[in-house]
Amino acid sequence: MPEDLPALLGGPPVRPNGPPPWPPPDPDVRAALAAATAAGAWGRYHGEHVAALEAELAASHAVPHALTCASGTLAVEVALRALRVGPGDEVVLAAYDYESNFLTVHALGATPVLADPHPDTWQLDPVRLEAAFTERTKAVVCSHLHGGLVPMREVADLCRGRGVGVVEDAAQAPGATVQGKPAGTWGDLGTLSFGGSKLLAAGRGGAVLTADPQLHQRAKAFLSRGLQQWAALSELQAAALRPQLRKLPEVTAIRADRVRELVGCLAVPGLVPFPVPPDSAPAFYKLGFRYDPAAFGLPRDLFVRAVRAEGVALDAGFKALHVGRSPSRFRAAGDLTHATAAHAGCVVLHHPVLGLSRADARQVADAVAKVYRERDRF
Numbered sequence: 001m002p003e004d005l006p007a008l009l010g011g012p013p014v015r016p017n018g019p020p021p022w023p024p025p026d027p028d029v030r031a032a033l034a035a036a037t038a039a040g041a042w043g044r045y046h047g048e049h050v051a052a053l054e055a056e057l058a059a060s061h062a063v064p065h066a067l068t069c070a071s072g073t074l075a076v077e078v079a080l081r082a083l084r085v086g087p088g089d090e091v092v093l094a095a096y097d098y099e100s101n102f103l104t105v106h107a108l109g110a111t112p113v114l115a116d117p118h119p120d121t122w123q124l125d126p127v128r129l130e131a132a133f134t135e136r137t138k139a140v141v142c143s144h145l146h147g148g149l150v151p152m153r154e155v156a157d158l159c160r161g162r163g164v165g166v167v168e169d170a171a172q173a174p175g176a177t178v179q180g181k182p183a184g185t186w187g188d189l190g191t192l193s194f195g196g197s198k199l200l201a202a203g204r205g206g207a208v209l210t211a212d213p214q215l216h217q218r219a220k221a222f223l224s225r226g227l228q229q230w231a232a233l234s235e236l237q238a239a240a241l242r243p244q245l246r247k248l249p250e251v252t253a254i255r256a257d258r259v260r261e262l263v264g265c266l267a268v269p270g271l272v273p274f275p276v277p278p279d280s281a282p283a284f285y286k287l288g289f290r291y292d293p294a295a296f297g298l299p300r301d302l303f304v305r306a307v308r309a310e311g312v313a314l315d316a317g318f319k320a321l322h323v324g325r326s327p328s329r330f331r332a333a334g335d336l337t338h339a340t341a342a343h344a345g346c347v348v349l350h351h352p353v354l355g356l357s358r359a360d361a362r363q364v365a366d367a368v369a370k371v372y373r374e375r376d377r378f
Protein backbone atom coordinates (compact mmCIF):
# COMPACT_ATOMS: atom_id res chain seq x y z
CA MET A 1 0.00 0.00 0.00
CA PRO A 2 1.68 3.27 -1.07
CA GLU A 3 2.31 5.60 1.89
CA ASP A 4 0.84 8.55 0.06
CA LEU A 5 -2.42 6.93 -1.06
CA PRO A 6 -5.25 9.13 0.30
CA ALA A 7 -7.06 7.58 3.26
CA LEU A 8 -10.33 8.01 1.37
CA LEU A 9 -8.92 5.54 -1.20
CA GLY A 10 -7.64 3.11 1.43
CA GLY A 11 -4.23 4.58 2.31
CA PRO A 12 -3.01 5.21 5.88
CA PRO A 13 -4.56 8.36 7.43
CA VAL A 14 -2.25 11.20 8.53
CA ARG A 15 -4.00 11.26 11.94
CA PRO A 16 -5.07 7.69 12.64
CA ASN A 17 -6.56 8.60 16.02
CA GLY A 18 -8.85 11.17 14.46
CA PRO A 19 -10.07 14.35 16.12
CA PRO A 20 -9.54 14.72 19.89
CA PRO A 21 -12.59 14.76 22.19
CA TRP A 22 -14.43 17.92 23.21
CA PRO A 23 -14.50 19.26 25.81
CA PRO A 24 -10.93 18.21 26.57
CA PRO A 25 -10.36 16.55 29.96
CA ASP A 26 -9.80 19.36 32.46
CA PRO A 27 -8.61 18.60 36.00
CA ASP A 28 -9.66 22.08 37.17
CA VAL A 29 -13.23 21.47 36.03
CA ARG A 30 -13.24 18.04 37.67
CA ALA A 31 -12.01 19.53 40.94
CA ALA A 32 -14.54 22.38 40.79
CA LEU A 33 -17.39 19.94 40.18
CA ALA A 34 -16.22 17.62 42.97
CA ALA A 35 -16.07 20.53 45.42
CA ALA A 36 -19.46 21.87 44.32
CA THR A 37 -21.00 18.42 44.61
CA ALA A 38 -19.51 17.85 48.06
CA ALA A 39 -20.94 21.20 49.17
CA GLY A 40 -24.45 20.12 48.12
CA ALA A 41 -24.69 22.38 45.07
CA TRP A 42 -25.88 19.50 42.91
CA GLY A 43 -29.46 19.70 44.20
CA ARG A 44 -29.98 23.35 45.06
CA TYR A 45 -31.81 26.13 43.28
CA HIS A 46 -29.40 28.76 44.55
CA GLY A 47 -25.80 28.92 45.64
CA GLU A 48 -22.59 30.82 45.13
CA HIS A 49 -21.62 29.70 41.62
CA VAL A 50 -24.14 31.31 39.26
CA ALA A 51 -23.80 34.70 40.97
CA ALA A 52 -19.99 34.37 41.03
CA LEU A 53 -19.87 33.38 37.35
CA GLU A 54 -22.01 36.39 36.40
CA ALA A 55 -19.70 38.69 38.35
CA GLU A 56 -16.64 37.09 36.73
CA LEU A 57 -18.14 37.36 33.23
CA ALA A 58 -18.89 41.03 33.82
CA ALA A 59 -15.38 41.70 35.19
CA SER A 60 -13.56 39.80 32.43
CA HIS A 61 -15.53 41.70 29.76
CA ALA A 62 -15.28 45.02 31.61
CA VAL A 63 -19.06 45.57 31.56
CA PRO A 64 -21.29 46.24 34.58
CA HIS A 65 -23.89 43.52 33.88
CA ALA A 66 -23.83 39.86 32.90
CA LEU A 67 -26.85 37.59 33.11
CA THR A 68 -26.70 33.82 32.54
CA CYS A 69 -29.47 31.72 30.99
CA ALA A 70 -30.19 28.32 29.47
CA SER A 71 -28.63 28.74 26.00
CA GLY A 72 -26.92 31.07 23.59
CA THR A 73 -30.02 30.97 21.40
CA LEU A 74 -32.13 32.20 24.31
CA ALA A 75 -29.51 34.85 25.09
CA VAL A 76 -30.03 36.33 21.60
CA GLU A 77 -33.80 36.24 22.12
CA VAL A 78 -33.47 37.93 25.51
CA ALA A 79 -31.25 40.61 23.98
CA LEU A 80 -33.75 41.30 21.17
CA ARG A 81 -36.63 41.37 23.67
CA ALA A 82 -34.70 43.84 25.84
CA LEU A 83 -34.51 46.04 22.72
CA ARG A 84 -38.32 45.63 22.45
CA VAL A 85 -38.20 43.84 19.08
CA GLY A 86 -41.66 42.57 18.15
CA PRO A 87 -44.23 42.18 15.36
CA GLY A 88 -43.79 44.65 12.50
CA ASP A 89 -40.12 45.30 13.25
CA GLU A 90 -37.20 44.44 11.01
CA VAL A 91 -33.97 42.91 12.29
CA VAL A 92 -30.95 42.94 9.99
CA LEU A 93 -28.44 40.10 9.96
CA ALA A 94 -25.92 38.73 7.51
CA ALA A 95 -27.41 36.26 5.04
CA TYR A 96 -24.57 33.95 6.07
CA ASP A 97 -25.20 33.37 9.79
CA TYR A 98 -26.12 30.82 12.42
CA GLU A 99 -29.63 29.64 11.56
CA SER A 100 -31.11 29.99 15.03
CA ASN A 101 -30.55 33.75 14.93
CA PHE A 102 -32.82 33.92 11.88
CA LEU A 103 -35.44 31.72 13.55
CA THR A 104 -35.29 33.77 16.75
CA VAL A 105 -36.24 36.90 14.80
CA HIS A 106 -39.28 34.95 13.52
CA ALA A 107 -40.10 33.70 17.01
CA LEU A 108 -40.50 37.35 18.03
CA GLY A 109 -42.86 38.04 15.13
CA ALA A 110 -40.33 40.34 13.45
CA THR A 111 -38.98 40.14 9.89
CA PRO A 112 -35.38 39.07 9.24
CA VAL A 113 -33.68 41.33 6.72
CA LEU A 114 -30.73 39.60 5.09
CA ALA A 115 -27.67 41.62 4.10
CA ASP A 116 -24.90 40.29 1.88
CA PRO A 117 -21.72 39.58 3.90
CA HIS A 118 -18.36 41.17 3.13
CA PRO A 119 -16.76 39.64 0.02
CA ASP A 120 -13.44 38.82 1.75
CA THR A 121 -14.45 38.02 5.33
CA TRP A 122 -17.93 36.54 4.84
CA GLN A 123 -18.95 38.40 8.01
CA LEU A 124 -21.60 41.13 8.35
CA ASP A 125 -20.57 44.05 6.12
CA PRO A 126 -21.26 47.57 7.48
CA VAL A 127 -21.65 48.89 3.91
CA ARG A 128 -24.45 46.43 3.16
CA LEU A 129 -25.89 46.99 6.61
CA GLU A 130 -26.47 50.68 6.00
CA ALA A 131 -28.22 49.91 2.72
CA ALA A 132 -30.55 47.50 4.56
CA PHE A 133 -31.98 50.10 6.96
CA THR A 134 -35.60 51.24 6.68
CA GLU A 135 -37.83 53.11 9.11
CA ARG A 136 -38.88 49.71 10.47
CA THR A 137 -35.34 48.60 11.37
CA LYS A 138 -35.26 47.95 15.11
CA ALA A 139 -32.06 45.99 15.60
CA VAL A 140 -29.03 44.33 14.05
CA VAL A 141 -27.60 40.94 15.01
CA CYS A 142 -23.84 40.68 14.38
CA SER A 143 -22.19 37.26 14.72
CA HIS A 144 -18.45 36.70 14.67
CA LEU A 145 -18.13 33.43 12.77
CA HIS A 146 -15.47 30.77 12.29
CA GLY A 147 -12.54 32.85 13.56
CA GLY A 148 -13.62 35.91 11.56
CA LEU A 149 -14.68 39.19 13.18
CA VAL A 150 -17.29 41.82 12.33
CA PRO A 151 -15.85 45.39 12.37
CA MET A 152 -18.01 46.42 15.33
CA ARG A 153 -16.80 50.01 15.55
CA GLU A 154 -18.27 50.73 12.10
CA VAL A 155 -21.50 48.88 12.99
CA ALA A 156 -21.88 50.77 16.26
CA ASP A 157 -21.21 54.12 14.54
CA LEU A 158 -23.91 53.39 11.95
CA CYS A 159 -26.54 52.30 14.44
CA ARG A 160 -25.95 54.93 17.11
CA GLY A 161 -28.29 57.86 16.75
CA ARG A 162 -30.69 55.99 14.47
CA GLY A 163 -32.48 54.13 17.22
CA VAL A 164 -31.22 50.79 15.89
CA GLY A 165 -30.14 48.39 18.65
CA VAL A 166 -27.05 46.22 18.24
CA VAL A 167 -26.81 42.62 19.47
CA GLU A 168 -23.28 41.26 19.21
CA ASP A 169 -23.37 37.47 19.12
CA ALA A 170 -19.98 36.37 20.48
CA ALA A 171 -20.94 32.68 20.86
CA GLN A 172 -18.03 31.75 18.58
CA ALA A 173 -15.61 34.35 19.86
CA PRO A 174 -15.38 34.40 23.68
CA GLY A 175 -12.05 35.90 24.65
CA ALA A 176 -11.52 37.63 21.28
CA THR A 177 -10.53 41.28 20.99
CA VAL A 178 -12.45 43.28 18.39
CA GLN A 179 -10.90 46.65 17.50
CA GLY A 180 -9.43 47.01 20.97
CA LYS A 181 -12.42 45.81 23.01
CA PRO A 182 -13.58 42.39 24.21
CA ALA A 183 -15.94 40.62 21.80
CA GLY A 184 -19.49 40.97 23.09
CA THR A 185 -19.04 44.48 24.49
CA TRP A 186 -19.53 46.64 21.38
CA GLY A 187 -23.27 46.09 21.03
CA ASP A 188 -26.06 47.42 23.23
CA LEU A 189 -26.06 43.80 24.34
CA GLY A 190 -23.62 40.96 23.72
CA THR A 191 -24.31 37.25 23.93
CA LEU A 192 -22.30 34.12 24.71
CA SER A 193 -23.04 30.39 24.45
CA PHE A 194 -21.89 27.65 26.82
CA GLY A 195 -23.15 24.82 24.58
CA GLY A 196 -21.35 21.50 24.46
CA SER A 197 -19.20 22.34 21.46
CA LYS A 198 -18.25 25.84 22.55
CA LEU A 199 -14.97 27.15 23.93
CA LEU A 200 -16.61 27.72 27.33
CA ALA A 201 -18.55 24.47 27.57
CA ALA A 202 -21.20 23.41 30.07
CA GLY A 203 -23.30 21.24 27.76
CA ARG A 204 -25.89 24.03 27.62
CA GLY A 205 -26.07 27.63 28.69
CA GLY A 206 -25.64 31.22 27.59
CA ALA A 207 -25.14 34.76 28.83
CA VAL A 208 -26.16 38.32 28.02
CA LEU A 209 -23.69 41.17 28.58
CA THR A 210 -24.64 44.83 28.72
CA ALA A 211 -23.47 48.18 30.02
CA ASP A 212 -27.01 49.58 30.03
CA PRO A 213 -28.87 49.20 33.36
CA GLN A 214 -32.29 49.48 31.70
CA LEU A 215 -31.55 46.77 29.13
CA HIS A 216 -30.17 44.61 31.92
CA GLN A 217 -33.34 45.14 33.94
CA ARG A 218 -35.58 44.22 31.00
CA ALA A 219 -33.54 41.09 30.26
CA LYS A 220 -33.74 40.04 33.88
CA ALA A 221 -37.48 40.66 34.05
CA PHE A 222 -38.04 38.54 30.95
CA LEU A 223 -36.09 35.64 32.47
CA SER A 224 -38.09 35.78 35.74
CA ARG A 225 -41.56 34.45 36.51
CA GLY A 226 -42.40 35.72 39.94
CA LEU A 227 -39.65 34.62 42.26
CA GLN A 228 -38.27 31.99 39.90
CA GLN A 229 -36.05 32.10 36.85
CA TRP A 230 -37.51 29.78 34.23
CA ALA A 231 -34.43 29.18 32.04
CA ALA A 232 -31.52 29.48 34.44
CA LEU A 233 -28.05 28.02 34.39
CA SER A 234 -27.59 25.45 37.20
CA GLU A 235 -25.06 25.76 40.02
CA LEU A 236 -23.11 22.80 38.62
CA GLN A 237 -22.95 24.30 35.13
CA ALA A 238 -21.66 27.54 36.62
CA ALA A 239 -19.14 25.66 38.77
CA ALA A 240 -17.81 23.93 35.62
CA LEU A 241 -17.55 27.21 33.71
CA ARG A 242 -15.68 29.27 36.30
CA PRO A 243 -12.25 27.58 35.88
CA GLN A 244 -12.67 27.65 32.08
CA LEU A 245 -13.33 31.38 32.16
CA ARG A 246 -10.30 31.91 34.39
CA LYS A 247 -8.06 30.14 31.85
CA LEU A 248 -9.67 31.67 28.77
CA PRO A 249 -6.95 34.27 27.98
CA GLU A 250 -4.24 31.61 28.17
CA VAL A 251 -6.24 29.12 26.09
CA THR A 252 -7.08 31.82 23.51
CA ALA A 253 -3.37 32.62 23.09
CA ILE A 254 -2.46 28.94 22.65
CA ARG A 255 -5.15 28.45 20.03
CA ALA A 256 -4.06 31.56 18.12
CA ASP A 257 -0.50 30.22 18.12
CA ARG A 258 -1.69 26.87 16.71
CA VAL A 259 -3.66 28.65 13.99
CA ARG A 260 -0.54 30.67 13.03
CA GLU A 261 1.46 27.43 12.87
CA LEU A 262 -1.17 25.68 10.77
CA VAL A 263 -1.77 28.55 8.36
CA GLY A 264 1.99 29.14 8.09
CA CYS A 265 2.50 25.54 6.93
CA LEU A 266 -0.49 25.51 4.61
CA ALA A 267 1.11 25.90 1.21
CA VAL A 268 -1.85 24.96 -0.98
CA PRO A 269 -3.90 27.11 -3.37
CA GLY A 270 -7.61 27.74 -2.91
CA LEU A 271 -7.76 27.87 0.89
CA VAL A 272 -7.76 31.38 2.36
CA PRO A 273 -8.45 32.28 6.03
CA PHE A 274 -10.64 35.30 6.83
CA PRO A 275 -8.84 38.63 7.28
CA VAL A 276 -9.72 40.44 10.55
CA PRO A 277 -10.00 44.17 11.35
CA PRO A 278 -6.95 46.06 12.73
CA ASP A 279 -6.33 46.06 16.50
CA SER A 280 -8.14 42.72 16.81
CA ALA A 281 -7.31 39.21 18.01
CA PRO A 282 -9.76 36.46 17.07
CA ALA A 283 -10.70 33.57 19.33
CA PHE A 284 -10.59 30.45 17.26
CA TYR A 285 -13.64 28.42 18.16
CA LYS A 286 -13.47 27.13 14.61
CA LEU A 287 -11.11 28.07 11.84
CA GLY A 288 -12.95 29.00 8.67
CA PHE A 289 -11.56 29.25 5.15
CA ARG A 290 -12.78 30.42 1.78
CA TYR A 291 -12.39 27.33 -0.37
CA ASP A 292 -11.93 27.67 -4.14
CA PRO A 293 -12.56 24.33 -5.86
CA ALA A 294 -11.09 25.48 -9.18
CA ALA A 295 -7.81 26.58 -7.57
CA PHE A 296 -7.51 23.49 -5.36
CA GLY A 297 -8.67 21.07 -8.01
CA LEU A 298 -11.43 19.23 -6.12
CA PRO A 299 -15.14 19.93 -5.55
CA ARG A 300 -15.74 21.07 -1.96
CA ASP A 301 -17.65 17.96 -0.94
CA LEU A 302 -14.85 15.67 -2.10
CA PHE A 303 -12.18 17.88 -0.51
CA VAL A 304 -14.01 17.74 2.84
CA ARG A 305 -14.50 13.98 2.68
CA ALA A 306 -10.84 13.42 1.74
CA VAL A 307 -9.52 15.57 4.60
CA ARG A 308 -11.89 13.97 7.10
CA ALA A 309 -10.68 10.54 6.04
CA GLU A 310 -7.17 11.68 7.03
CA GLY A 311 -8.45 12.06 10.61
CA VAL A 312 -9.11 15.82 10.60
CA ALA A 313 -12.52 17.23 11.59
CA LEU A 314 -13.23 19.51 8.65
CA ASP A 315 -16.73 20.37 7.44
CA ALA A 316 -18.66 22.55 5.04
CA GLY A 317 -19.72 25.83 6.69
CA PHE A 318 -23.31 26.97 7.33
CA LYS A 319 -26.08 26.99 4.78
CA ALA A 320 -26.80 30.58 3.79
CA LEU A 321 -30.11 31.73 5.23
CA HIS A 322 -31.77 32.55 1.90
CA VAL A 323 -30.93 29.22 0.26
CA GLY A 324 -33.80 26.75 0.10
CA ARG A 325 -36.13 29.03 2.04
CA SER A 326 -39.32 30.73 0.89
CA PRO A 327 -38.67 34.40 0.05
CA SER A 328 -41.80 35.18 2.06
CA ARG A 329 -39.84 34.37 5.22
CA PHE A 330 -37.39 37.28 4.90
CA ARG A 331 -36.58 40.46 3.05
CA ALA A 332 -33.36 40.47 1.02
CA ALA A 333 -31.55 43.81 1.23
CA GLY A 334 -30.02 43.81 -2.24
CA ASP A 335 -28.35 40.88 -3.96
CA LEU A 336 -26.87 38.09 -1.85
CA THR A 337 -23.98 37.10 -4.12
CA HIS A 338 -21.38 36.73 -1.40
CA ALA A 339 -23.73 34.83 0.92
CA THR A 340 -24.30 32.39 -1.92
CA ALA A 341 -20.53 32.13 -2.38
CA ALA A 342 -20.07 31.47 1.37
CA HIS A 343 -22.82 28.86 1.24
CA ALA A 344 -21.00 27.03 -1.53
CA GLY A 345 -17.41 27.75 -0.55
CA CYS A 346 -16.93 27.94 3.22
CA VAL A 347 -15.08 25.15 5.03
CA VAL A 348 -14.46 25.04 8.78
CA LEU A 349 -11.90 23.17 10.81
CA HIS A 350 -13.49 22.08 14.07
CA HIS A 351 -11.88 23.35 17.16
CA PRO A 352 -10.61 20.46 19.31
CA VAL A 353 -7.31 20.09 17.45
CA LEU A 354 -6.49 23.80 17.91
CA GLY A 355 -5.91 23.24 21.63
CA LEU A 356 -3.25 20.57 21.08
CA SER A 357 0.45 20.93 20.20
CA ARG A 358 2.10 22.75 17.30
CA ALA A 359 2.96 19.33 15.89
CA ASP A 360 -0.76 18.52 15.77
CA ALA A 361 -1.39 21.80 13.95
CA ARG A 362 1.31 20.89 11.42
CA GLN A 363 -0.30 17.48 10.95
CA VAL A 364 -3.55 19.15 9.94
CA ALA A 365 -1.62 21.12 7.32
CA ASP A 366 0.08 17.87 6.24
CA ALA A 367 -3.28 16.17 5.78
CA VAL A 368 -4.51 19.00 3.55
CA ALA A 369 -1.20 19.02 1.62
CA LYS A 370 -1.48 15.28 1.04
CA VAL A 371 -5.01 15.61 -0.34
CA TYR A 372 -3.76 18.40 -2.63
CA ARG A 373 -0.72 16.43 -3.82
CA GLU A 374 -2.83 13.39 -4.60
CA ARG A 375 -5.87 15.28 -5.95
CA ASP A 376 -5.68 13.66 -9.37
CA ARG A 377 -6.29 10.21 -7.86
CA PHE A 378 -9.84 11.03 -6.76
Ligand SMILES: *Cc1c(COP(=O)(O)O)cnc(C)c1O
Nearest residue numbers: 071072073098143171193194195
Ligand atom coordinates in the same frame (compact mmCIF):
# COMPACT_ATOMS: atom_id res chain seq x y z
C1 LIG B 1 -23.74 28.13 19.08
C2 LIG B 1 -24.17 29.44 18.58
C3 LIG B 1 -25.31 30.08 19.08
C4 LIG B 1 -26.32 29.45 20.01
O1 LIG B 1 -25.85 28.82 21.08
P1 LIG B 1 -26.63 27.63 21.83
O2 LIG B 1 -26.10 27.75 23.21
O3 LIG B 1 -26.25 26.37 21.13
O4 LIG B 1 -28.10 27.90 21.76
C5 LIG B 1 -25.61 31.36 18.62
N1 LIG B 1 -24.85 31.95 17.70
C6 LIG B 1 -23.76 31.37 17.19
C7 LIG B 1 -22.97 32.12 16.18
C8 LIG B 1 -23.39 30.09 17.59
O5 LIG B 1 -22.30 29.51 17.05
